[in-house]
Amino acid sequence: MPPQKSEKSETQVTKFTLDSSFLASILAGNELKSRESTKFLLKLISSGYEIFIPMIVLFETFHFLRRRGDVAGVKDYIHFQQIFFHSRFKYVSNSLKFFKFFKRFTFLSDLKTSDAIIVSAALLKNSMLITWDKKILSTASNAYTPEEIDF
Amino acid sequence: MNFPQIKKDLDNGVRFKIIYRSRPLADLVPSDSLMEDDDSESYDDDFPKNMEEFLKNIDKYAFGKGEPFDAAAEIRKERDSGY
Numbered sequence: 001m002p003p004q005k006s007e008k009s010e011t012q013v014t015k016f017t018l019d020s021s022f023l024a025s026i027l028a029g030n031e032l033k034s035r036e037s038t039k040f041l042l043k044l045i046s047s048g049y050e051i052f053i054p055m056i057v058l059f060e061t062f063h064f065l066r067r068r069g070d071v072a073g074v075k076d077y078i079h080f081q082q083i084f085f086h087s088r089f090k091y092v093s094n095s096l097k098f099f100k101f102f103k104r105f106t107f108l109s110d111l112k113t114s115d116a117i118i119v120s121a122a123l124l125k126n127s128m129l130i131t132w133d134k135k136i137l138s139t140a141s142n143a144y145t146p147e148e149i150d151f
Numbered sequence: 152m153n154f155p156q157i158k159k160d161l162d163n164g165v166r167f168k169i170i171y172r173s174r175p176l177a178d179l180v181p182s183d184s185l186m187e188d189d190d191s192e193s194y195d196d197d198f199p200k201n202m203e204e205f206l207k208n209i210d211k212y213a214f215g216k217g218e219p220f221d222a223a224a225e226i227r228k229e230r231d232s233g234y
Contacts, residue, residue, distance in 0.1 A: 029213025132223035
């Protein structure tokens, strides 16, 4: 049975878009939410749900971990690439087609550019945005923490 | 640089864009650039090819080491300090 949003609505969801705060927490094993995030992604993968990653999230996650020194050197780059080249992940490019969709959302004006791109990428894919980011969670109605999802 | 020719071009209305570089562009690109041939890069056979295997053994394969931290808070700080 598809998972349901536990609080915001009872809509069944089969597609998920992942934010950098969620992905970084998995890849950095010493992150506070690492275990919960890993367990959640494992459920998504094993259950066969569609998983989207906005292209800006891929860049941000990599750059964030590199700036922290967690991803350092060619071997880490190769491992990072092997993870994100996995066929289960589908990417949302910053294309002109996406921009045409993006510019309709005036209600995203309170968000920074990268936040607004990520939230609208999830909307474009008619998916639930998974994030630990408090600002996105308080602004976007399609954003949830893994804790809010009942499988 | 051919200054007489530049003066002639300017007199004829040609517009120039002057680009100043303190270093040649080639110096800024690392010699082991990953840009060139990503797909043919060496593949680590010891690293899990299967995502489930990777996640189940995350303690072994995760990148982060050291003190616990809050990724969401740190990423938020970066986003708010940027555009």
